[in-house]
Amino acid sequence: MTLKEVYPPNTDSRFDSYKAEHAKSISNPSEYWGQKALEELEWFSGWDTVMQGSFLHGDIAWFVNGKLNTCYQCVDRHIEKRGGDVAILWEGDEPGDVKEVTYKELLRRVCQCANAMKSQGVKKGDTVTVYLPMMVEVAVVMLACARIGAVHSVIFAGFSAEAIAERIAAANSKWFFTSDEGKRGGKTIPLKNISDNAMAKDVAKGIVEKCFVYKRTGGKTGWTEGRDVWMDELSAVQRPYCPCEIMDSEDPLFILYTSGSTGRPKGVLHTTGGYTLWSHVTAKNSFDLKEGDKFACVADAGWITGHTYIVYGPLSNGVTTFMFESTPMYPDVGRYWDMVQRHKFTQFYTAPTAIRSLMRFGDDEPNRYDLSSLRVLGTVGEPINPEAWRWYYEVIGKEKCSVVDTYFQTETAGHVIGNLPGVTPMKPGSCTLPHFGVETVVLDAQTGKEIEGNGVDGVLAIKQPWPGITRTCLGDHERYLNVYMKPYPGYYFPGDGVTRDKDGFIWITGRVDDVLNVSGHRIGTAEVESALVAHPAVAQAAAIGFPHDIKGQGICCYTTLTNGYEESEDLIKELRNAVRTSIGPFATPDMIIPSSSLPMTRSGKIMRRILRKIASGETDTIGDITTLGDPSIVQILIDKVEGVM
Numbered sequence: 114m115t116l117k118e119v120y121p122p123n124t125d126s127r128f129d130s131y132k133a134e135h136a137k138s139i140s141n142p143s144e145y146w147g148q149k150a151l152e153e154l155e156w157f158s159g160w161d162t163v164m165q166g167s168f169l170h171g172d173i174a175w176f177v178n179g180k181l182n183t184c185y186q187c188v189d190r191h192i193e194k195r196g197g198d199v200a201i202l203w204e205g206d207e208p209g210d211v212k213e214v215t216y217k218e219l220l221r222r223v224c225q226c227a228n229a230m231k232s233q234g235v236k237k238g239d240t241v242t243v244y245l246p247m248m249v250e251v252a253v254v255m256l257a258c259a260r261i262g263a264v265h266s267v268i269f270a271g272f273s274a275e276a277i278a279e280r281i282a283a284a285n286s287k288w289f290f291t292s293d294e295g296k297r298g299g300k301t302i303p304l305k306n307i308s309d310n311a312m313a314k315d316v317a318k319g320i321v322e323k324c325f326v327y328k329r330t331g332g333k334t335g336w337t338e339g340r341d342v343w344m345d346e347l348s349a350v351q352r353p354y355c356p357c358e359i360m361d362s363e364d365p366l367f368i369l370y371t372s373g374s375t376g377r378p379k380g381v382l383h384t385t386g387g388y389t390l391w392s393h394v395t396a397k398n399s400f401d402l403k404e405g406d407k408f409a410c411v412a413d414a415g416w417i418t419g420h421t422y423i424v425y426g427p428l429s430n431g432v433t434t435f436m437f438e439s440t441p442m443y444p445d446v447g448r449y450w451d452m453v454q455r456h457k458f459t460q461f462y463t464a465p466t467a468i469r470s471l472m473r474f475g476d477d478e479p480n481r482y483d484l485s486s487l488r489v490l491g492t493v494g495e496p497i498n499p500e501a502w503r504w505y506y507e508v509i510g511k512e513k514c515s516v517v518d519t520y521f522q523t524e525t526a527g528h529v530i531g532n533l534p535g536v537t538p539m540k541p542g543s544c545t546l547p548h549f550g551v552e553t554v555v556l557d558a559q560t561g562k563e564i565e566g567n568g569v570d571g572v573l574a575i576k577q578p579w580p581g582i583t584r585t586c587l588g589d590h591e592r593y594l595n596v597y598m599k600p601y602p603g604y605y606f607p608g609d610g611v612t613r614d615k616d617g618f619i620w621i622t623g624r625v626d627d628v629l630n631v632s633g634h635r636i637g638t639a640e641v642e643s644a645l646v647a648h649p650a651v652a653q654a655a656a657i658g659f660p661h662d663i664k665g666q667g668i669c670c671y672t673t674l675t676n677g678y679e680e681s682e683d684l685i686k687e688l689r690n691a692v693r694t695s696i697g698p699f700a701t702p703d704m705i706i707p708s709s710s711l712p713m714t715r716s717g718k719i720m721r722r723i724l725r726k727i728a729s730g731e732t733d734t735i736g737d738i739t740t741l742g743d744p745s746i747v748q749i750l751i752d753k754v755e756g757v758m
């Protein structure tokens with residue numbers, strides 16, 4: 114079968130209804146979202162104004178003075194009707210190691226966790242840092258924080274001690290959650306020991322008052338008396354009910370650190386009313402959630418995808434959400450499909466990088482399993498290449514499932530662009546059309562003017578606030594304004610390039626700033642570079658993304674060495690390690706290219722464009738190099754890169 118350009122929806126009438134509803138949602142957002150907020154969430158008391166503020170001033174607020182609690186939306190309100198239904202279905206690292214937690218049980222566990230935190234002094238407004246593996250407890254802690262009004266800051270369990278320390282310090286977080294160890298792909302990860310190292314680093318020293326530790330493996334860990342608390346024991350003795358804190362719609366719900374093009378990661382802040390509505394509505398619409406569904410998002414809870422589509426979105430909709438501790442390759446490459454067959458998932462949501470790595474093993478693997486329970490397949494994190502789309506659609510979905518390509522960011526809370534299953538025509542590689550309430554435009558990158566019509570390229574921007582937009586960067590509102598609001602005044606600027614095709618469909622062409630997207634993980638080139646130059650051997654570093662078959666992008670680091678250091682295998686290993694310890698193993702460079710100099714303009718600016726071409730092997734289109742201080746360096750680097758490829 115050949116890949117078609119368009120896969121039409123079940124009925125044209127639903128596409129027409131989408132268009133009409135979308136038009137209504139952007140022409141009168143207050144009316145649209147006011148009504149949705151009433152229909153979809155339960156409020157303790159109503160708001161005065163649906164929406165206020167603007168991108169221009171960066172002072173956005175939704176459901177002003179409305180009161181609600183996010184944990185209540187996700188747990189309490191389901192108890193009467195479906196308290197006995199499974200809220201969280203968890204599968205551990207070993208296949209078949211399964212736990213089910215009903216909504217009733219979840220309420221009890223969340224309340225006990227909330228009471229345990231309160232007993233140790235955690236208060237509304239405090240930041241709670243969470244460094245947990247994919248165990249049920251990560252959802253329990255997030256919901257317990259929401260319940261008592263504490264602001265969680267979840268750190269993906271692949272981050273290093275240095276990265277954790279920096280985040281503890283930036284948020285001045287007195288409270289910290291971890292587990293003794295984690296299990297992943299047959300390996301044991303010493304999370305408590307990594308946490309101990311983090312808390313001992315200079316920047317973080319003395320900040321954490323209590324470190325709450327769950328048991329995952331029972332393995333040996335370090336222990337600091339007075340600071341460390343076994344959380345299972347502390348929770349077990351707590352009262353099984355804890356009242357919900359009455360939260361203002363604009364009270365912070367969580368922060369999540371993410372990489373930008375410059376400087377250190379920023380703490381993206383989301384607030385209670387807007388985030389909760391956005392996660393609820395987009396989960397429902399994008400995945401066509403229905404009562405009784407078993408929804409599987411196999412991301413990690415430590416990223417925005419996990420926050421919104423493992424925890425808040427599915428639970429708010431009262432379906433069963435899946436939590437997966439392992440990897441797609443463990444113990445073999447049939448793991449996902451084996452789980453679909455055993456658990457009968459109705460939706461399955463993953464990233465293009467996982468699809469690409471699994472399709473290499475052929476169709477026989479998935480064909481061994483019964484995948485007929487699936488209705489909707491989702492993809493997120495980067496543009497999906499049409500080959501991978503087709504494999505997903507044909508081999509996994511048997512041409513019966515919708516494939517939804519969901520575009521969003523940490524900052525947008527949830528999906529802002531993406532097809533709706535059975536509604537929007539699908540175009541492999543295009544994330545199609547905006548969600549309700551999202552008005553996308555294509556801007557000329559230089560002039561910032563809107564480009565009208567179809568068949569055009571530019572940068573993506575969003576024209577009016579939607580409930581889920583981030584409100585600030587923790588402790589640095591100026592940075593928030595500079596990064597998102599000021600580049601194109603009056604618009605929100607996500608940092609991506611875009612094509613609007615002849616039918617008005619959106620194709621994301623990738624980041625236009627210095628942010629890399631490696632296996633769907635967002636990494637700032639500045640972070641990688643600062644990890645490298647912190648090593649005494651490195652004088653200068655430039656981290657560049659290049660196309661990678663599986664990961665989407667790989668990282669190539671060009672470095673010049675300090676006098677007295679010689680290039681060697683060992684040194685390259687050390688530099689690779691420097692990045693792993695500064696950020697985490699997922700940011701490990703694919704190539705490190707030491708060199709006597711880098712291509713610079715005469716004024717001393719590193720020519721990244723040229724480095725990108727060299728790393729990508731596009732050496733015949735390097736263009737003019739006569740403006741370089743030393744043009745001969747280009748051929749030297751080309752030879753070096755070819756040598757390691």
Ligand code: WTA
Pocket residue numbers: 371416417418492493494495496497518519520521522523524544607608609621623624630633634635
């Ligand atoms: C990219 C991840 C194309 C994009 C949810 C964005 C995508 C960045 C898609 C955000 C998609 C995410 N198609 N590109 N469907 N989804 N991206 O904050 O470059 O980790 O700006 O959030 O991922 O990464 P973040």
